[in-house]
Amino acid sequence: xxxxxxxxxxxxxxxxxxxxxxxxxxxxxxxxxxxxxxxxxxxxxxxxxxxxxxxxxxxxxxxxxxxxxxxxxxxxxxxxxxxxxxxxxxxxxxxxxxxxxxxxxxxxxxxxxxxxxxxxxxxxxxxxxxxxxxxxxxxxxxxxxxxxxxxxxxxxxxxxxxxxxxxxxxxxxxxxxxxxxxxxxxxxxxxxxxxxxxxxxxxxxxxxxxxxxxxxxxxxxxxxxxxxxxxxxxxxxxxxxxxxxxxxxxxxxxxxxxxxxxxxxxxxxxxxxxxxxxxxxxxxxxxxxxxxxxxxxxxxxxxxxxxxxxxxxxxxxxxxxxxxxxxxxxxxxxxxxxxxxxxxxxxxxxxxxxxxxxxxxxxxxxxxxxxxxxxxxxxxxxxxxxxxxxxxxxxxxxxxxxxxxxxxxxxxxxxxxxxxxxxxxxxxxxxxxxxxxxxxxxxxxxxxxxxxxxxxxxxxxxxxxxxxxxxxxxxxxxxxxxxxx
Amino acid sequence: xxxxxxxxxxxxxxxxxxxxxxxxxxxxxxxxxxxxxxxxxxxxxxxxxxxxxxxxxxxxxxxxxxxxxxxxxxxxxxxxxxxxxxxxxxxxxxxxxxxxxxxxxxxxxxxxxxxxxxxxxxxxxxxxxxxxxxxxxxxxxxxxxxxxxxxxxxxxxxxxxxxxxxxxxxxxxxxxxxxxxxxxxxxxxxxxxxxxxxxxxxxxxxxxxxxxxxxxxxxxxxxxxxxxxxxxxxxxxxxxxxxxxxxxxxxxxxxxxxxxxxxxxxxxxxxxxxxxxxxxxxxxxxxxxxxxxxxxxxxxxxxxxxxxxxxxxxxxxxxxxxxxxxxxxxxxxxxxxxxxxxxxxxxxxxxxxxxxxxxxxxxxxxx
Numbered sequence: 001x002x003x004x005x006x007x008x009x010x011x012x013x014x015x016x017x018x019x020x021x022x023x024x025x026x027x028x029x030x031x032x033x034x035x036x037x038x039x040x041x042x043x044x045x046x047x048x049x050x051x052x053x054x055x056x057x058x059x060x061x062x063x064x065x066x067x068x069x070x071x072x073x074x075x076x077x078x079x080x081x082x083x084x085x086x087x088x089x090x091x092x093x094x095x096x097x098x099x100x101x102x103x104x105x106x107x108x109x110x111x112x113x114x115x116x117x118x119x120x121x122x123x124x125x126x127x128x129x130x131x132x133x134x135x136x137x138x139x140x141x142x143x144x145x146x147x148x149x150x151x152x153x154x155x156x157x158x159x160x161x162x163x164x165x166x167x168x169x170x171x172x173x174x175x176x177x178x179x180x181x182x183x184x185x186x187x188x189x190x191x192x193x194x195x196x197x198x199x200x201x202x203x204x205x206x207x208x209x210x211x212x213x214x215x216x217x218x219x220x221x222x223x224x225x226x227x228x229x230x231x232x233x234x235x236x237x238x239x240x241x242x243x244x245x246x247x248x249x250x251x252x253x254x255x256x257x258x259x260x261x262x263x264x265x266x267x268x269x270x271x272x273x274x275x276x277x278x279x280x281x282x283x284x285x286x287x288x289x290x291x292x293x294x295x296x297x298x299x300x301x302x303x304x305x306x307x308x309x310x311x312x313x314x315x316x317x318x319x320x321x322x323x324x325x326x327x328x329x330x331x332x333x334x335x336x337x338x339x340x341x342x343x344x345x346x347x348x349x350x351x352x353x354x355x356x357x358x359x360x361x362x363x364x365x366x367x368x369x370x371x372x373x374x375x376x377x378x379x380x381x382x383x384x385x386x387x388x389x390x391x392x393x394x395x396x397x398x399x400x401x402x403x404x405x406x407x408x409x410x411x412x413x414x415x416x417x418x419x420x421x422x423x424x425x426x427x428x429x430x431x432x433x434x435x436x437x438x439x440x441x442x443x444x445x446x447x448x449x450x451x452x453x454x455x456x457x458x459x460x461x462x463x464x465x466x467x468x469x470x471x472x473x474x475x476x477x478x479x480x481x482x483x484x485x
Numbered sequence: 486x487x488x489x490x491x492x493x494x495x496x497x498x499x500x501x502x503x504x505x506x507x508x509x510x511x512x513x514x515x516x517x518x519x520x521x522x523x524x525x526x527x528x529x530x531x532x533x534x535x536x537x538x539x540x541x542x543x544x545x546x547x548x549x550x551x552x553x554x555x556x557x558x559x560x561x562x563x564x565x566x567x568x569x570x571x572x573x574x575x576x577x578x579x580x581x582x583x584x585x586x587x588x589x590x591x592x593x594x595x596x597x598x599x600x601x602x603x604x605x606x607x608x609x610x611x612x613x614x615x616x617x618x619x620x621x622x623x624x625x626x627x628x629x630x631x632x633x634x635x636x637x638x639x640x641x642x643x644x645x646x647x648x649x650x651x652x653x654x655x656x657x658x659x660x661x662x663x664x665x666x667x668x669x670x671x672x673x674x675x676x677x678x679x680x681x682x683x684x685x686x687x688x689x690x691x692x693x694x695x696x697x698x699x700x701x702x703x704x705x706x707x708x709x710x711x712x713x714x715x716x717x718x719x720x721x722x723x724x725x726x727x728x729x730x731x732x733x734x735x736x737x738x739x740x741x742x743x744x745x746x747x748x749x750x751x752x753x754x755x756x757x758x759x760x761x762x763x764x765x766x767x768x769x770x771x772x773x774x775x776x777x778x779x780x781x782x783x784x785x786x787x788x789x790x791x792x793x794x795x796x797x798x799x800x801x802x803x804x805x806x807x808x809x810x811x812x813x814x815x816x817x818x819x820x821x822x823x824x825x826x827x828x829x830x831x832x833x834x835x836x837x838x839x840x841x842x843x844x845x846x847x848x849x850x851x852x
Contacts, residue, residue, distance in 0.1 A: 232817065242548050247763075247794055247817050260504050288505045306505045339508050344546075345569040345610060346509045389513035390547065390568045 028218060029171055029193040031259065031285050032309050035332060037362070037376060037405060044328065044364045044374045051313055052265045052281045054212035055167030056199035058157040059107040062099060070095040072480040074461075080472035082432050084130040086119035109155035117147040126185045126222055128177075130236070131432060134340045134350065135291040135303040137222050137253045138234040138242065139183045149175030149189070163203070169195040182231040183224035191218040208267040216259030216287060223296070224251045235293055235302050238340070238350045238388045239432055245294060253293040253302070261285030275320030281313045291343065301343030310335045324366045332358040350388040357381050370411040377404040386431075399428035415450040435467040454485030516567040516610050518542065519617040520574060522560045524601055526624065530585040534560025535601070535622065538580070542572040545815065551575070569610050574620050576603040577827060599624045600828065602838050606810070623833055629659035631698065632830045633767055633790045637823035637846040638760045639816060641713070641720040648762055648819070650713040650720045652848050655704040655769070658830025662700065666693025667772035670706060670747060671781055672760050675802045678780035684730050684747040684758050690772030696745075701829070705848045706730065708757055710744035719821050721846055730758035751777050762818040764793035764811075766803045783807070790836050792816070792824055810837030821845060825852055
């Protein structure tokens with residue numbers, strides 16, 4: 001009875017956790033994986049794999065088999081938005097995910113995800129998110145862009161000897177998009193990430209060390225067609241400088257990206273006292289983007305930019321066996337350095353230095369058999385020094401970010417459980433927002449039910465973001481339907 | 486074993502962290518441009534540095550305002566803290582210079598008024614970050630005569646590919662009456678040997694005096710002398726045009742009885758005088774050569790303008806002796822913009838310097 005109850009919570013955790021794993025699967029793999037409040041199995045602590053992304057820790061982190069399917073949609077209404085943001089954004093997603101422990105030594109994770117993203121009334125930008133680029137393509141029209149693309153993900157974790165694991169993770173995706181008005185820009189993108197890793201477990205199985213690397217390779221090709229006077233193409237450098245591309249029948253922009261990285265991990269179970277786990281990770285990741293644009297046959301250099309991220313994570317998790325409470329403290333320090341040079345001249349056009357310090361605390365409590373609560377808070381300070389040189393501009397500020405959440409899970413009976421989650425976040429905004437601060441309030445309600453074929457779940461989400469000035473707000477709705485066994 | 490592993494791992498990590506291009510040592514907006522402004526004319530005997538003249542520099546590479554400064558007493562001007570880019574110096578100034586007689590003697594009490602224009606197209610930055618260049622200016626009053634003063638070829642703003650309100654404006658920049666009798670207006674595709682259209686004014690070439698153009702007078706040659714704003718509000722009214730192109734083989738061609746006609750003289754051409762919306766050569770010739778199958782005789786050309794919307798072109802479609810540059814770089818189809826000389830009849834035989842893009846078009850008058 002008791003084990004069944006706990007198992008059910010584990011399943012519920014798996015479902016919600018996989019929803020959160022989306023951010024790891026973003027089409028263009030992020031340069032560093034963000035630490036989520038919940039891991040991909042909705043457990044309120046972060047495993048070594050979650051913290052490090054080392055595939056050689058996968059089997060240790062996730063020891064159970066799983067087949068999981070998800071359909072979800074989200075709808076964001078951006079009443080208040082940045083200059084190049086869409087007025088509304090829809091996302092439809094299908095996800096199939098499988099974790100198989102093939103034998104004592106081998107674990108295989110395979111997943112496929114298909115996304116359709118529709119950005120309605122996006123002004124001028126031909127990028128999916130122009131604020132993540134330093135060399136962007138614009139035209140002079142407002143239209144709707146549809147993105148379609150599958151992504152696949154494989155992880156293979158193999159024990160070379162009983163205490164030494166080798167892991168390989170491959171993420172691959174292709175994506176195509178089309179804008180519905182001239183310039184009818186078409187984007188074809190390809191994204192590949194390879195992450196090899198090694199892990200070593202001590203004889204008492206309390207100390208783990210790991211090393212991992214990553215290799216990233218991606219290309220994007222934008223093809224914009226000249227049609228009318230009001231549809232010509234521009235290249236934006238940073239956020240203030242642009243050039244008009246030569247008016248011709250077809251303008252093309254090419255992004256050639258590559259990246260490398262490595263990471264070291266250390267984990268000690270029962271550190272100082274039983275039930276206390278210490279995790280330390282350090283990583284370096286760098287990426288470059290070589291941008292050319294203009295003629296289809298003979299594009300010319302527009303720019304080259306490099307981003308380098310160094311990150312350290314210190315995580316303490318106190319979770320003694322059979323205890324009703326557990327506590328986790330995480331500290332992250334991250335240094336991000338960007339620079340971008342002109343395509344034609346060997347000069348720096350802009351650079352950016354950010355130092356992020358994040359302190360998070362999470363507490364889990366089981367008040368009684370049917371009720372578990374999780375609560376947590378996070379405070380972050382981001383020191384940013386962004387500078388453009390061509391048109392002199394500097395943003396040198398410390399931005400504060402605060403967030404907190406409360407998650408209540410209740411088992412109604414043996415086959416049905418419900419959960420409620422609320423969160424709040426206050427964020428100082430970057431200079432390209434026309435407001436100083438945003439306050440986000442989110443809530444989610446979900447249920448899961450055991451059926452004869454497996455488990456079925458559904459979740460409804462609502463989120464509202466209010467802006468200090470000029471007192472406007474954005475809304476987001478989400479619906480998820482899940483099936484797993 | 487562990488030491489061997491470290492020997493392998495540490496160099497590998499160092500290699501990974503240094504696999505990108507090196508960050509440049511120089512930053513943008515540190516470029517300096519020193520210009521020396523000179524008026525040099527061996528015929529008239531001038532070789533002078535020009536003081537107190539406003540110099541503007543313009544770049545097409547970015548959305549930047551023009552930079553402006555004035556030359557000092559030695560004719561030099563320095564622009565500092567510029568973005569690294571190719572700059573086009575723009576000098577258009579009226580100067581008063583002492584008259585120099587045929588013996589090379591300066592007469593300080595007798596001054597000559599000259600309208601000067603620069604001849605430099607673009608200056609690219611040197612790697613040192615400091616570029617020095619001499620800007621030679623020329624007088625625009627050297628070649629008065631009948632000029633192609635404005636060309637409207639892009640069509641108005643519309644979504645139906647409509648461009649039938651094109652026109653060409655002529656201007657007499659000389660002090661004497663010019664006559665249009667028998668002259669031809671040509672559209673040239675590539676060099677004088679490939680004439681696309683040729684339409685002729687009535688009258689006897691060279692000797693006819695029926696169709697005079699007074700000094701300082703504008704003459705509008707419309708594709709169709711019609712009030713096109715009735716069709717498209719963004720278009721222009723050409724119902725008052727002096728002349729219109731008419732092809733007798735084009736039965737649908739509009740013919741305004743109030744406008745005089747230029748007629749097609751090329752056998753086999755059955756359409757109106759239409760010009761390309763992006764780039765072409767327009768020439769007016771005295772009409773003594775009316776056979777276009779072997780091309781247009783260069784000796785008969787009175788004025789010639791090449792226009793092109795494309796930047797960074799390297800090949801010309803007409804001999805440089807007729808036009809050394811391009812008008813309308815950056816002009817766009819269906820923009821409702823025309824190209825017009827910066828001053829009436831201003832002609833240095835380099836349309837890049839002589840013309841500006843204007844909106845709206847100004848048929849029959851100067852912008």
